[in-house]
Amino acid sequence: MSYPLEGLKVLDFSRVLAGPFAGRMLNDLGADVVKVEPPDGDVTRLWGKVIADIPGYFHQQNVGKRNICIDLRAVGAKDLVGELVAQADILIENYRPDVMGRLGIGYEALRRINPRLIQLSISGFGHNGPESRRPAYAPVVHAEAGLTHRSSRRGNIPYRDLPLSVADTNASLHGLVALLSAVIMRSRTGRGQHIDIAMMDVMAFSSDGNQAILRQRRPRAPRRPRVRRRRRTRAAVGRRQVVLASALRRARSRRRRRPRPAGPAEEARSPPPDHRVDVRSARSRHPLRGPRRGQAAVGQPPPAR
Incomplete structure (x- = not known):
């Protein structure tokens, strides 16, 4: 059986959920995904019940990927990453926007090595703008996007986060669509591109009409629901x-x-x-x-x- 993305080589530098989720789906579609981890491993290796020596959470988001360990701060790490990038089609990362550049492996440096490289960057608030350097996990984005308020506003119930990391998975899915579109575009132009996905933008885009009014609703008794x-x-x-x-x-x-x-x-x-x-x-x-x-x-x- 053949898969649609067979032959695509992916470097997955991302951690936890936003990013690994997209990499796992690329692997499911046939791409060869190599997960690049720091010496102490992805933090999710410590989460959840261990099954066959692999924690369940880590296994869920990284099943099927190959693994390599690189200390990105070590001498020679930049050259090693360059060798991997020269053979790659796609790179996924979800560091803060300034981290890859400080390590000397930002997109501008990498595309000089491989002009066909497509890089997907997922962050809380994007690579541009006054909020770009803020670190953000899904609960922060849920709160700022109004999702936490909307799910907890009845009566005197205290605010609490959603039980699912909606911002992470939603950003990964948007990034996956953009990645596949960029692969098609590259087949026409021969050039790669940098895809910048902000979880905050994705949550605003995905909201229903209640957020389009751009004002806070006053709490009121529930009306007849549909x-x-x-x-x-x-x-x-x-x-x-x-x-x-x-x-x-x-x-x-x-x-x-x-x-x-x-x-x-x-x-x-x-x-x-x-x-x-x-x-x-x-x-x-x-x-x-x-x-x-x-x-x-x-x-x-x-x-x-």
Whole structure:
């Protein structure tokens, strides 16, 4: 079996998640990925349960990669990196924007060795601008992008970070799309390029319309949501299923059948119909019939097979 990226050689200087995630996906697509680690290794080698002498977190993000250890501050390290870069197609790194340059292996120096090199740099705030040298992990970006506030703003619940590193994986996915586009562009021009991905930019770009208003919403009591509730319930034969009660489509169809109000005043006095589904009561009326019949019973079509 052949893979689409077979023959591409990738140097992965990145650490933890933003960067290794992109390198792992390139490996899954057939690229030859070499992970370059410092003498004490990637910090994620200390995280999670150890399986077959490899911590689970490190294995998840680096499976399939080859490894090499280089002390980038040592004498001769710059020349060794240059030899590797001369044979590489792609380089991935997620240091602060000034680190690679201070070590003498910034993009301008590397492209003189290999003009076809494509470098992906992932950082918190990008390589340009007043915030560029700030170090940033995903929780910092989540907070500054408003994600932490939006996920914790109900009542008096204290702010807390998301359980997933959304900024890291989102930046890696955006970087992967840019990398593959740059590979296609290189086939036309013969030249590589430097891709600068800022996690903050990615989170702003990926936000829904709530952030487009550019002002802080005032806390208020929750209104009728389009999706009333997601709840995990018991199903037949000891299984579990997640019920997503969405009444939006039914509400629209019923609204079309309703007679038009006499005028604006009458319309103002007519509250919108409440077609919310109470998941618990619906399940109690149709207990443990099995996933497909249970869904149909509460007005939701069973999934296509």
